[in-house]
Amino acid sequence: MNRRHSLIDDIVECLEGEAKTAKHIQLSAATLTAFFADAAVAAKVQPPEQKVLAVNDHKADYTGVNMDYADEKERIVEAEGKNCCDGLDFDQLVEKVRNCRRCRLAPTRTQVVFCDGNPKAELMFIGEGPGADEDAQGIPFVGKAGQLLTKMINAMGFQRSEVYIANIVKCRPPGNRNPEKDEAKECLPYLIRQIELVRPKVLVLLGAVPLKYLLDITGIMKARGTWLEFRGIKTMPTFHPAFLLRDPNQKKYAWEDLQQVMKVFGKTYTPPQKGG
Numbered sequence: 075m076n077r078r079h080s081l082i083d084d085i086v087e088c089l090e091g092e093a094k095t096a097k098h099i100q101l102s103a104a105t106l107t108a109f110f111a112d113a114a115v116a117a118k119v120q121p122p123e124q125k126v127l128a129v130n131d132h133k134a135d136y137t138g139v140n141m142d143y144a145d146e147k148e149r150i151v152e153a154e155g156k157n158c159c160d161g162l163d164f165d166q167l168v169e170k171v172r173n174c175r176r177c178r179l180a181p182t183r184t185q186v187v188f189c190d191g192n193p194k195a196e197l198m199f200i201g202e203g204p205g206a207d208e209d210a211q212g213i214p215f216v217g218k219a220g221q222l223l224t225k226m227i228n229a230m231g232f233q234r235s236e237v238y239i240a241n242i243v244k245c246r247p248p249g250n251r252n253p254e255k256d257e258a259k260e261c262l263p264y265l266i267r268q269i270e271l272v273r274p275k276v277l278v279l280l281g282a283v284p285l286k287y288l289l290d291i292t293g294i295m296k297a298r299g300t301w302l303e304f305r306g307i308k309t310m311p312t313f314h315p316a317f318l319l320r321d322p323n324q325k326k327y328a329w330e331d332l333q334q335v336m337k338v339f340g341k342t343y344t345p346p347q348k349g350g
């Protein structure tokens with residue numbers, strides 16, 4: 075059998091050699107010294123070079139993650155500063171996201187939550203990531219926070235079906251925690267391509283998470299209500315509806331922010347008709 079000689083083989087040989095000469099003695103000092111000297115030399119030999127991903131600043135923790143979709147071509151494209159989704163149309167993008175296994179959220183999701191609403195919308199809302207209800211239904215903002223978002227959209231003079239809704243990450247972070255930086259980074263190419271395809275007139279960022287990961291700005295308290303820009307698109311950060319559910323006193327500030335957005339579309343608030 076022609077297999078590589080391992081350290082274990084060396085140990086066995088040593089033991090066998092010693093056993094032939096004296097059945098009861100342990101390995102001699104000289105043999106041990108020689109053996110470990112060889113082992114030390116062997117340990118210094120570098121293992122064969124590992125195949126590494128093209129993006130060497132890639133910090134995602136893949137421990138225990140089934141990376142059967144890890145696509146080296148994508149990494150190479152990204153290392154060149156390009157979006158791996160460039161050129162994809164909506165259907166192709168949806169298909170790609172459905173099969174995504176780029177981060178540790180993939181194995182624990184029930185389903186990918188891509189978007190809701192009109193792909194030709196002029197107004198786009200961006201949240202954090204799916205919660206339990208969204209993960210179960212595959213649609214963003216369908217839980218309690220989603221119901222409040224729908225009311226906010228209606229109060230702005232839009233139907234939910236007229237706007238486009240997406241999230242920073244497309245898979246549910248376990249326990250409804252915020253998405254981690256590496257998870258957001260892995261998912262961002264998809265959102266950026268979504269924004270390119272929708273080409274909305276205004277983006278509304280819901281809370282600190284999209285503000286941080288899309289614009290690298292920390293602090294929603296300070297930034298809310300001020301017009302920002304993402305790739306030439308007017309962008310309004312405001313509070314996340316889940317935060318407004320926890321602290322309804324903040325709703326008046328969110329409403330001020332949304333009214334600024336309404337102005338862009340020439341909308342004024344019309345109270346809902348009674349019984350209608």
Ligand code: URA
Pocket residue numbers: 201202203204205208213214215216217219220241316
């Ligand atoms: N919160 C979000 O940020 N997004 C959702 O889709 C649901 C809740």
